[in-house]
Amino acid sequence: MSCGIVCTNMGVKAGKRIGVKGEIAAGAKSFVLNLGKDQANVVLHFNPRFDAHGDVRTIVCNSMDKGEWGAEQRESAFPFQEGTNVEMFITHDPSNLTIALPNNHQFKFPNRLGLQVIDFLNAEGDFTIKSIQLE
Numbered sequence: 001m002s003c004g005i006v007c008t009n010m011g012v013k014a015g016k017r018i019g020v021k022g023e024i025a026a027g028a029k030s031f032v033l034n035l036g037k038d039q040a041n042v043v044l045h046f047n048p049r050f051d052a053h054g055d056v057r058t059i060v061c062n063s064m065d066k067g068e069w070g071a072e073q074r075e076s077a078f079p080f081q082e083g084t085n086v087e088m089f090i091t092h093d094p095s096n097l098t099i100a101l102p103n104n105h106q107f108k109f110p111n112r113l114g115l116q117v118i119d120f121l122n123a124e125g126d127f128t129i130k131s132i133q134l135e
């Protein structure tokens with residue numbers, strides 16, 4: 001069950017950019033941004049783990065298709081600090097999502113669902129969204 005913000009009907013087409021600004025809680029263990037069609041069809045589950053599920057200062061990404069998790073992808077960069085504000089940008093095309101992080105870190109995650117339009121976004125865990133930009 002989501003306890004953070006939930007956006008639906010966003011209508012973000014390929015090539016458009018989603019900007020998310022928010023605050024990472026002091027003492028954060030983990031937070032999640034899910035983007036996709038809906039809660040069960042997630043093209044990007046973005047999960048920075050400060051210390052959670054056995055991962056320390058690791059970004060874990062995955063997808064969910066009709067409620068089923070895909071294969072995890074771990075990123076080496078971890079440009080996050082507990083108790084700070086952060087801004088991230090996500091764009092997508094038919095093949096990939098591109099995630100732009102602080103300190104000019106950027107990585108790609110495959111668009112496994114072939115999603116053309118991102119309608120859904122939710123945040124969970126130790127992160128409070130302050131603003132969302134659709135550009």
Ligand SMILES: C=CCO[C@@H]1O[C@H](CO)[C@@H](O[C@@H]2O[C@H](CO)[C@H](O)[C@H](OCc3cn(-c4n[nH]c(N)n4)nn3)[C@H]2O)[C@H](O)[C@H]1NC(C)=O
Nearest residue numbers: 029030031032045047053060061062069071072124125126
């Ligand atoms: C080593 C054998 C078991 O593997 C582990 O299995 C765990 C359970 O499936 C994996 O954690 C899940 O990984 C998923 C992505 O693949 C999701 O991150 C899942 O959490 C879903 C979730 C968390 N949250 C959340 N709400 N609030 C916070 N802080 N987090 N909301 N949704 C996590 O519980 C975890 O990533 C996985 N670890 C490895 C190394 O594979």
